Amino acid sequence: MSLPSNNSKYTLKKITLRQKQRCFRVAILGQNGVGKSALTVRFLTRRFIGEYDSTLEQVYRSNKPVHGRDVDFEILDTAIEHENNCMEENIRWADAFILMYSVTDMCSFNECCRLKFLINSYCKKRRPLRMTSDPSSKVTISTAPVILVGNQIDKIRDRMVTFDEGRRRACEMGCVGFYEVSVSEMIDRITEIFDDLYITFKSSKHPRVKKSQSFIRTNKDCHSSSEEDDQIKKHPETTIFNPARRSGI
Numbered sequence: 001m002s003l004p005s006n007n008s009k010y011t012l013k014k015i016t017l018r019q020k021q022r023c024f025r026v027a028i029l030g031q032n033g034v035g036k037s038a039l040t041v042r043f044l045t046r047r048f049i050g051e052y053d054s055t056l057e058q059v060y061r062s063n064k065p066v067h068g069r070d071v072d073f074e075i076l077d078t079a080i081e082h083e084n085n086c087m088e089e090n091i092r093w094a095d096a097f098i099l100m101y102s103v104t105d106m107c108s109f110n111e112c113c114r115l116k117f118l119i120n121s122y123c124k125k126r127r128p129l130r131m132t133s134d135p136s137s138k139v140t141i142s143t144a145p146v147i148l149v150g151n152q153i154d155k156i157r158d159r160m161v162t163f164d165e166g167r168r169r170a171c172e173m174g175c176v177g178f179y180e181v182s183v184s185e186m187i188d189r190i191t192e193i194f195d196d197l198y199i200t201f202k203s204s205k206h207p208r209v210k211k212s213q214s215f216i217r218t219n220k221d222c223h224s225s226s227e228e229d230d231q232i233k234k235h236p237e238t239t240i241f242n243p244a245r246r247s248g249i
């Protein structure tokens, strides 16, 4: 039996809509040499490549499964050379951010604060926030999810930033997650970062919590449960908070 013509039209429309689904855009920001290109290539190809052209600023496209769903990623690997010209444009382009530093470099760690400030300033999706200490204040913050990532933990002897400092900073800056990784030695953890970012982005677009509840965690919220503490002791290089994961999405 042939299908009625309007039925096939409907199928066609559905396919067209599906094709138009926008890519999930991730910008990776951080000082030069922290491992942004290495992270990008590791996620896309599962390979670790030692040297990259530091002047190249590139968008990579790839389709990856996230929890059984195909997601079109666009990943912008930023280059410091272009930063001053393009930072605002890059930030406005992205849906979500990975802020990266090297645990062996305190400057790169501090640079993340400046970059987060710029994300909050330029990001297209912002919402007003009133400080509890001063209810009359009007501050706008970015609602785009940001994950803070400390890289190069394999360089044990060169470590300058502790896990706790990273975790605290992530909380203070309003990041949705914090990871410590070694791009050169880990692969699953890298995939987890991108998966978490996508899931958090999706859940913040279609929140399952009431509007009055915030996805952005504050200092006060930033204590880990004893279960998390156990996890951190077992796997020091791990994420310690992620609202999406906690809400079971």
Ligand SMILES: Nc1nc2c(ncn2[C@@H]2O[C@H](COP(=O)(O)OP(=O)(O)OP(=O)(O)O)[C@@H](O)[C@H]2O)c(=O)[nH]1
Residues within 6 Å of the ligand: 030, 031, 032, 033, 034, 035, 036, 037, 038, 039, 049, 050, 051, 052, 053, 054, 055, 078, 079, 080, 151, 152, 153, 154, 155, 181, 182, 183, 184, 185
């Ligand atoms: N030991 C170690 N080296 C790493 C790791 N990740 C990256 N590297 C090295 O760090 C150097 C810088 O890595 P890149 O990925 O080029 O860093 P980047 O942030 O993209 O740097 P720019 O392109 O200059 O902005 C390279 O020599 C990498 O091989 C890691 O986890 N461990």
